[in-house]
Amino acid sequence: MHRVVALVRPPQSTFELACAAQVFGIERPELPTRYAFSVCAEHPGPVATRAAYDMLVTDGLDALDRADTVIVPGWLPTKEPPSPAVVRALRRAHSRGARVVSICSGAFALAYAGLLDGRQATTHWALAEELAACFPHIRVDSNVLYVDHGDVATSAGAGAGIDLCMHLVRSDQGARYAAHIARTMVMPPHREGGQLQYSAPPHPAQIDGTLAPLLEWATRRLGEPVTIESLAAYAGVSTRTLARRFADQLGTSPGQWLLAQRIATARDLLESSDLPLDAVARRVGLSSAANLRRRFINALGTTPGAYRRAFRAEPR
Numbered sequence: 146m147h148r149v150v151a152l153v154r155p156p157q158s159t160f161e162l163a164c165a166a167q168v169f170g171i172e173r174p175e176l177p178t179r180y181a182f183s184v185c186a187e188h189p190g191p192v193a194t195r196a197a198y199d200m201l202v203t204d205g206l207d208a209l210d211r212a213d214t215v216i217v218p219g220w221l222p223t224k225e226p227p228s229p230a231v232v233r234a235l236r237r238a239h240s241r242g243a244r245v246v247s248i249c250s251g252a253f254a255l256a257y258a259g260l261l262d263g264r265q266a267t268t269h270w271a272l273a274e275e276l277a278a279c280f281p282h283i284r285v286d287s288n289v290l291y292v293d294h295g296d297v298a299t300s301a302g303a304g305a306g307i308d309l310c311m312h313l314v315r316s317d318q319g320a321r322y323a324a325h326i327a328r329t330m331v332m333p334p335h336r337e338g339g340q341l342q343y344s345a346p347p348h349p350a351q352i353d354g355t356l357a358p359l360l361e362w363a364t365r366r367l368g369e370p371v372t373i374e375s376l377a378a379y380a381g382v383s384t385r386t387l388a389r390r391f392a393d394q395l396g397t398s399p400g401q402w403l404l405a406q407r408i409a410t411a412r413d414l415l416e417s418s419d420l421p422l423d424a425v426a427r428r429v430g431l432s433s434a435a436n437l438r439r440r441f442i443n444a445l446g447t448t449p450g451a452y453r454r455a456f457r458a459e460p461r
Contacts, residue, residue: 147317150212151184152231152254153202154220155193161218161248164306167330168314169214176325179318183208187231195221206234214244214313217251218306223272226257235260245297246313248306252299256280260297267292269302307332319456320412356380356394363403367410367430373399407431408444415453422449 149169170182185208191199215238235258239245247255252268255261265284268276273287291300291309300309315323359380377387391399407429414425422434431437441449
C-alpha cells in the first residue's frame with residue numbers, strides 16, 4: 146500500500162486538496178486499492194479553508210514520517226514561509242526517500258524548504274514571476290502543466306494538479322490502472338506535462354474548427370502510416386494551419402500529439418497482451434521493436450520489456 150499524505154495549512158484551498166483526494170483517496174470497487182490517503186497539519190484541529198468552512202484534521206507532522214508520497218496542495222499566502230518544523234518535516238521525508246509533490250502555490254513550500262534548488266519547477270502561471278524572483282536558484286517554467294523529477298514534482302494551477310496526480314498513478318501502477326481512474330472521474334486519461342498551461346482564445350474562424358473529429362480519425366488509424374501531411378489533408382487545411390490549431394486547442398504540435406497517442410496505446414498493449422514487441426510496434430505505427438524501444442526510453446525512461454514486467458506482474 147502506497148501511503149499518500151497531504152500537508153494542509155489555513156486558509157487551505159479546497160480544490161487543490163480535492164485533486165489529490167479524488168485520485169488517491171477514493172476506493173473504486175473495480176480496482177485493487179493501491180493507495181492509502183490521509184491529511185495532516187502542523188497544528189491538528191480545525192483548519193480554515195478558502196471555501197468558508199473549517200475542516201477537522203487529526204494528524205500532525207509526524208504523519209509525513211510514514212508517507213511514501215507527500216503532497217502540498219497549495220501554500221497561501223505565498224510570502225509566508227513554512228515554520229522551521231514544517232521545513233524539517235518536508236526535508237526529512239524527502240531525505241528518507243518519500244516523493245514530495247506540490248500543486249499550484251504549493252511549490253512555494255517546497256522552494257522554502259530548498260527542495261527545488263537547481264531544478265526546473267512550475268506553479269500557477271500568475272505566480273511564476275513571483276516564484277522566480279523569490280527563488281533565483283529555481284528554473285521556473287510557467288508554460289508547462291507539471292514537472293516530475295521522480296523524487297520531487299510540481300504542477301501548475303488547480304486542474305493541472307489532477308494531471309500531475311494522474312501522471313503519478315500511471316508511473317506507479319501503469320496506464321490501464323490510471324485510465325480506469327480517469328474514466329470514473331469522467332476526464333481524459335492523460336495530458337503530457339509539457340503542454341501549455343492555457344491556450345490562446347480561439348479565433349472566430351476556429352470556433353467551428355474543433356479538432357475532435359480529426360483526433361478521433363487519427364486515433365483509429367495509429368497502426369497506419371499517419372503523417373502530419375495526412376492529418377492536414379483530412380482536416381482540409383495546410384500543415385501550417387493545422388499546427389496553429391493544435392497549438393491553440395491542445396497546446397502541443399501534431400507530431401507530439403500523435404507520438405503521445407502511439408506511446409499511450411503501446412503501454413496499454415504491453416500491459417494487457419502478450420504480443421511480441423514487433424507486433425506492438427506495428428499496431429501503434431512505430432514500425433519496429435527497435436523504434437518502439439527508442440521512443441519508449443525517450444518518453445518514459447524505461448524499455449518496453451521492463452515496462453511490461455513491471456505492470457504485468459499482477460492481473461489488472
